[in-house]
Amino acid sequence: MLPPLKPIPIKERLSIVFVEKGEIDVVDGAFVVVDSQGFRVRPVLTHIPVGGVACIMLEPGTRVSHRAVALAARVGTLLVWVGEAGVRLYSSGQPGGARADRLLYQARLALDESLRLKVVRKMYALRFGEDPPARRSVEQLRGIEGARVRRTYQLLAQKFGVKWSGRAYNPEDWDVSDLPNRCLSSATAALYGVTEAAVLAAGYAPAVGFIHTGKALSFVYDVADIYKFDTVVPAAFQVAASNPSNPERAVRLACRDIFRKTRLLERIIPDIEEILAAGEIPRPEAPQESVGPAIPNPENLGDAGHRA
Amino acid sequence: MLVIVLENAPPRLRGRLAVWLLEVRAGVYVGTYSRRVREHIWNQVEAGIENGNAVMMWYANNEAGFEFQTLGPNRRLPADWDGVRLVSFHPNADESDV
Numbered sequence: 001m002l003p004p005l006k007p008i009p010i011k012e013r014l015s016i017v018f019v020e021k022g023e024i025d026v027v028d029g030a031f032v033v034v035d036s037q038g039f040r041v042r043p044v045l046t047h048i049p050v051g052g053v054a055c056i057m058l059e060p061g062t063r064v065s066h067r068a069v070a071l072a073a074r075v076g077t078l079l080v081w082v083g084e085a086g087v088r089l090y091s092s093g094q095p096g097g098a099r100a101d102r103l104l105y106q107a108r109l110a111l112d113e114s115l116r117l118k119v120v121r122k123m124y125a126l127r128f129g130e131d132p133p134a135r136r137s138v139e140q141l142r143g144i145e146g147a148r149v150r151r152t153y154q155l156l157a158q159k160f161g162v163k164w165s166g167r168a169y170n171p172e173d174w175d176v177s178d179l180p181n182r183c184l185s186s187a188t189a190a191l192y193g194v195t196e197a198a199v200l201a202a203g204y205a206p207a208v209g210f211i212h213t214g215k216a217l218s219f220v221y222d223v224a225d226i227y228k229f230d231t232v233v234p235a236a237f238q239v240a241a242s243n244p245s246n247p248e249r250a251v252r253l254a255c256r257d258i259f260r261k262t263r264l265l266e267r268i269i270p271d272i273e274e275i276l277a278a279g280e281i282p283r284p285e286a287p288q289e290s291v292g293p294a295i296p297n298p299e300n301l302g303d304a305g306h307r308a
Numbered sequence: 309m310l311v312i313v314l315e316n317a318p319p320r321l322r323g324r325l326a327v328w329l330l331e332v333r334a335g336v337y338v339g340t341y342s343r344r345v346r347e348h349i350w351n352q353v354e355a356g357i358e359n360g361n362a363v364m365m366w367y368a369n370n371e372a373g374f375e376f377q378t379l380g381p382n383r384r385l386p387a388d389w390d391g392v393r394l395v396s397f398h399p400n401a402d403e404s405d406v
Contacts, residue, residue: 014371018390035396042399046387252390260371 005051007076007302010201011266013054015194015259018252021061022046024068031071033062051075054265055197057082057190076306078197082189098305099203105283106204106219106276115279119210122278126271127226142211152229160234160241180240183251187232187239188224190255192217195224198268203305204276223272231258269303309374310346310366312337312353315382321356325349354379 022033031050034043050056050071055078058064064079072079082088109115117138124132124141128148132141150166157164162180169177169185177185199206199220209218211225235254244250259265286292300306312325314335322335328349329337341349346366353362361380368375372393378386387396 014392017392017394032397044399045397046389046394047397048394249390256371256391 004298005071005074006298006300007074007201007306008051009301009303010054010198010269013052013265014049015053015256015265016055016057016190016252017048017053018057018059019048019062020059022063024058024062024064026065026067026071029071031068050077053077054201055080055193057193060084073307076201076302078193078200080193080196082193087185087189088192098307101283101286102203102304103205103208105281106208108281108284109276109279110208110210115281116210118278118280119275122275123211123222123226126275127229138211145211149229153233156229156234156237160237162237162241179243179247180237183236183240183247184233186248186251187236187255188228190252191224191228191232192220194259194264195227195268196220198265199223199272201303201305202269202272203303204272223268223275226271226275227262227264227268231255231262231264234258310339310341310349310364312349312362312364314353314357314360314362315380316360317362318356318358318360321353321358321360324352324356350377 019033022035024031024033026032027034027045031048033046033048035046036043048056056072058079058081060083069079080088109119120138120141121132124145132144136144153167154164156162157180163178164180165178167181167184169181196206196217204219206217206220207215209215209222212218212221215221232255235258236251239247239250239254242250310329312329314322314325314337317335322331325331325337328341328345329339331337346364350364353364357380359380361378361382363376363378363382365374365376367373371391376386376393378384383398384395385398387394
């Protein structure tokens with residue numbers, strides 16, 4: 001018998017694989033996409049090294065079997081169901097919340113105003129490469145950030161020679177957006193997928209945000225914003241400037257490239273830890289009378305949030 | 309790192325590859341060479357493969373960390389999925405199915 005499957009660390013994986021069409025299933029224990037190409041021809045099977053990918057984006061036109069989802073969960077790979085242009089519909093696969101100590105730590109930092117401010121300041125410091133002005137509230141910091149972001153968009157658009165009239169998109173109807181905005185939307189969707197996989201793998205809750213609140217992925221948006229303007233935004237503008245025939249594919253290639261160049265998958269989990277450490281409180285310890293696991297956890301190769 | 313796998317290759321090509329690479333299993337050759345030498349070796353494979361098929365993979369500075377190329381007919385065909393190179397397993401064309 002083969003030993004049981006275990007997740008491997010996020011930093012050693014490919015960032016994203018997009019599946020466009022086909023039935024996703026398990027054949028001989030491998031994660032495969034079955035493309036029938038009509039009824040009279042036998043199907044083409046494409047293997048996806050599921051355990052070696054951080055996140056798999058399932059586009060409209062895919063079906064997934066129970067066994068395939070179970071295999072993805074077992075190897076700690078996030079499955080994200082996305083709509084046209086990478087707009088998220090639903091997501092699952094590797095469920096979060098595997099580490100109570102980390103969730104409590106994150107929640108405590110988010111609930112205490114002074115701790116939250118420290119974390120937010122650290123996020124801005126990492127993002128802009130300098131400490132934000134002292135004695136500002138989160139609200140004031142957000143105002144400063146908003147102005148800075150608008151300027152960054154303009155500067156990047158200018159640099160790549162793209163006509164830019166502001167970040168505008170309509171979630172109801174993506175096709176009405178202009179090319180730079182569409183490129184930006186699909187590029188940020190890719191970044192969010194990878195970031196969500198990392199947040200879950202690190203053992204934290206995607207919904208407990210510090211700057212963003214009220215969304216299922218608030219913390220993912222917080223973390224992704226740190227990298228957005230160094231990675232996907234320039235990549236999207238560059239693609240938009242070249243006016244490609246298939247912008248979506250071009251954006252994905254560009255994102256893959258920039259994720260590798262900036263070593264995003266290696267940085268993202270240590271950066272999350274660094275951000276939360278800015279609160280300068282210890283991780284909560286289990287209460288004295290709490291009962292540990294009767295069966296000890298098996299040794300794990302993956303990240304803290306991965307279920308062994 | 310460079311790995312070449314041959315299937316159904318004539319013995320003269322197998323002997324030729326063994327000049328530069330180590331044959332660790334039947335038809336499986338390993339070594340470490342520069343890009344120029346790799347291309348030189350692949351030229352030999354192209355010249356001598358006849359009806360067989362071959363695949364060569366090597367270390368590359370891309371997201372996967374490696375690159376590969378193939379030669380000759382095989383059910384496994386490389387597929388490019390938005391920049392990720394995967395392998396598709398094509399069924400043998402069976403007359404009754406076509």
